[in-house]
Amino acid sequence: MVDWNAVFEQISAASGVPFSPQTTGSSIAGGCINRAQRVTDGARDFFVKTNDSAKLQMFEAELAGLAEIAATGTLRVPSPLCAGLAGNAAFLVMEYIQPGRPRRGGAALAGRQLAAMHRHTQPQFGWYRDNTIGSTPQANRQCADWPEFWAQQRLGFQLALAARNGYTGPLQRRGEKLLSEFPALLEHAPVPSLLHGDLWGGNMAFDGQGNPLIFDPAVYYGDREADLAMTELFGGFARDFYAGYREAWPLVAGYPERKVLYNLYHILNHLNLFGAGYLSQAQHMIDSLLAAVR
Numbered sequence: 001m002v003d004w005n006a007v008f009e010q011i012s013a014a015s016g017v018p019f020s021p022q023t024t025g026s027s028i029a030g031g032c033i034n035r036a037q038r039v040t041d042g043a044r045d046f047f048v049k050t051n052d053s054a055k056l057q058m059f060e061a062e063l064a065g066l067a068e069i070a071a072t073g074t075l076r077v078p079s080p081l082c083a084g085l086a087g088n089a090a091f092l093v094m095e096y097i098q099p100g101r102p103r104r105g106g107a108a109l110a111g112r113q114l115a116a117m118h119r120h121t122q123p124q125f126g127w128y129r130d131n132t133i134g135s136t137p138q139a140n141r142q143c144a145d146w147p148e149f150w151a152q153q154r155l156g157f158q159l160a161l162a163a164r165n166g167y168t169g170p171l172q173r174r175g176e177k178l179l180s181e182f183p184a185l186l187e188h189a190p191v192p193s194l195l196h197g198d199l200w201g202g203n204m205a206f207d208g209q210g211n212p213l214i215f216d217p218a219v220y221y222g223d224r225e226a227d228l229a230m231t232e233l234f235g236g237f238a239r240d241f242y243a244g245y246r247e248a249w250p251l252v253a254g255y256p257e258r259k260v261l262y263n264l265y266h267i268l269n270h271l272n273l274f275g276a277g278y279l280s281q282a283q284h285m286i287d288s289l290l291a292a293v294r
């Protein structure tokens with residue numbers, strides 16, 4: 001159970017202003033992993049995620065990811081406030097942002113702002129800390145070699161997890177072959193860009209002024225195409241979004257094949273999180289990539 005008084009005390013301490021709402025607020029639907037509440041004292045509004053205490057590190061990493069994106073001053077994210085333990089629960093507190101409708105040109109602006117966020121780079125791929133993708137651990141050990149990073153810390157990690165989850169057989173055989181052959185598809189030498197990392201349609205919205213907003217990042221520094229690829233995996237992004245992005249930072253040749261390679265990571269993660277419904281899609285993607293390598 002969440003000890004809400006402990007949450008409110010930690011909000012007061014982190015913000016430097018006493019926070020004592022009368023109720024624990026209203027639930028917000030839509031998340032895949034955590035419980036979410038909006039809590040307000042009438043003056044300030046916070047969005048609070050809660051989960052089992054074992055998820056504290058996950059929330060600390062999300063807090064750090066929101067801070068990393070906020071520091072760029074590009075795409076708006078909820079301002080992170082604090083994470084901690086309260087009762088036998090872990091919690092994460094950020095600014096509550098009232099969603100709204102996109103303003104005129106809002107989708108193109110989102111594309112341009114994403115490109116501006118991707119212009120924030122660091123020398124190596126990865127990040128200074130690990131985090132999670134959904135609730136799956138995501139390793140971000142820093143590495144100068146992008147194909148090696150993608151092979152080991154993205155596809156290799158998920159394939160090994162799939163084997164532990166019982167998905168042995170053709171998926172593993174074809175997957176191992178792909179790991180040894182796909183670097184041929186990654187010969188375009190991307191820069192390590194700051195990525196949202198989990199940019200499906202449910203994690204982008206517009207605020208009350210109609211400006212773009214992103215939630216729930218799984219931050220690391222990687223090929224910017226990995227973010228764009230994910231926007232195309234489940235859809236929901238307007239054509240103007242892509243036009244805005246390309247206007248700010250055009251894409252380079254070879255993206256269509258790399259897109260499949262990047263989205264394979266998320267499909268393997270879905271296989272591991274949600275089950276065998278994703279198995280044939282994962283196998284089909286691996287086969288089409290192996291065909292493209294030749």
Ligand code: ADP
Binds near residue numbers: 028033094096098215
């Ligand atoms: P989960 O970690 O469980 O996947 P999300 O971070 O995706 O949860 O949040 C679930 C939903 O709650 C989002 O899709 C969004 O609609 C809404 N949401 C997330 N963060 C905020 C926020 N700071 N203010 C208002 N609504 C939010």
